[in-house]
Amino acid sequence: MFSGAQVSLYPMTDDFVGVITGALAALDPYRERLRIETDDISTLIVGPPEVLFPALRDLFSAAAATGRHCVLSAAISRGCPGEPDDEICATPLLGGPREPLETRKDAALAEVARAPDKATPTAAQFSLYVMGTGDHMDEIYGCIDFLKRSGVFGRSKNFCTRLDGDAGAVFAAIEAAFCRFGPPEGHVTIDLTASANSPTPR
Template structure:
């Protein structure tokens, strides 16, 4: 199954080029496990499903560590029928899709609880799109239940959910939303915007 993310990083600073390039350097050691391609618009990351969000976390935390206000927009996809399967996209470990919805919610919550902290506070808003099966709303509602019980849940917004907290648990919650909800044989996508070091009033919420 092909898994990947197309992301763009934005740095509100004069030295944005240095920050972006140093952030890409932070994920350089992972290139042997991933396909990483950068152009003038975005960076593509393709690889094992359980590595996508950890790699995004490392890149974003590296950028946020600059102290500048940084934002990232990403589209994350697994099982896209329009893309060929790649060996590099096979999961490193078994997925949890053979567990019922309540079991998946419990396992996802445990993973967030155990996530290592990065020391970097972030805010994220995202939407989950499990495509295909007619019962997709059950999966979305299950994901929302999991998120509302999570320590990184901030609030529901129109068409998306906002998470706030340390980047470790926040990106783990995103990873679990993507890996633990939605038919494992169907196309599942996430649209995501992340922010750190924002001067706005919500940044301290």
């Protein structure tokens, strides 16, 4: 299995370098279980979902704690047939037979309920893509049903779903969508944009 994300962080401030470099310290507790590679466009973060998503959450929350308008953009993928397996991505979350959809929805709701409070009001939109299966729309509709019951559902939008809530619950919901829907070892991707401290009124 290979799982990871290409991530870009955009603080809307003249001191964007300071905000980004300061926020990177939030990744320190996770570095031993992740492979991180940065270039001038994005940062690749490779590792198991149970480490990857908390790392993304804490990176975003640290940047948002500055009070500046911050946006995180990420392309997240697991099980891509074009990527080699990587031992660092080994996880008990992905593997074995696929449980019934209702069982997976209940597990996803429990994961959101356990999410830590990061004191970071967050707006996010994301799209879930389940690749290579004939029942991909069943999986996507199941995920949407879970999201509507998650406590962070904002609204449906064209091509994506909006979430609103604390960063802890929002990123837990996105992690659950990534891990609980689609074949356990199949190819699943997420296109994510998260925003905090936006000056734009709803």
